Amino acid sequence: MKTILSNQTIDIPENVDITLKGRRVIVKGPRGTLGVTLGFGYNMRSVYAHFPTNVVIQENRSLVEIRNFLDEKYIRRVQVRTGVACSVSQAHKDELILEGNDIELVxxxxxLIQQATTVKNKDIRKFLDGIYVSKKGTVQQADE
Structure with missing residues (x-):
């Protein structure tokens, strides 16, 4: 069954501005126009069985270098999308933190980082090494 008309009431937070232009709605907040109040964050963990994988952030937190993956001499480089800040966690070992306002870019x-560490020509049930997403959430905690 199709819904012909529906109405919803939404509570707007204090520091968020909404502009209506015809059918277009523009929402602006302290973090910009996307992810206006909390932002988006992904935590990634480096998993390895024998050879410790080193993750280095270069070029103003926009390039991730993965070294010593499965004891390879080849350095895997991943360019992080613009608008995404990348950092290494101080609290947990081998953890990478990605933060930004656009959930698609994050x-x-x-x-891209996870695909850069795929194991080729090996049994993936045995070789589980790689960098995987361990947690998805927001940058700031919601006040409830």
Missing amino acids: SNSAA
């Missing part, structure tokens, strides 16, 4: 950057 999740795409996490996917």
Whole structure:
């Protein structure tokens, strides 16, 4: 059954501005026009069985270098999307933190990092090494 008309009432937070122009709605907040109040964050963990994988952030937090993956001498480089900040966690060992306002850019950057560490020509049930998403959430905690 099709819904012909529906109405919803939404509570607007204090520091968020909404502009209506015809059918277009523009929402602006303290973090910009996307992810206006909390932002989006992905935590990624480096998993390895024998050879410790080193993750280095270069070029103003926009390039991720993955070294010593499965004891390879080849350095895997992943360019993080613009608008996404990348950092290494101080609290947990081998954890990478991606933060940004656009959830598509943050999740795409996490996917690029995960795909850079895929194991080729080996049994993936045995070789589980790689960098995987361990947690998805917001940058700031919601006040409830």
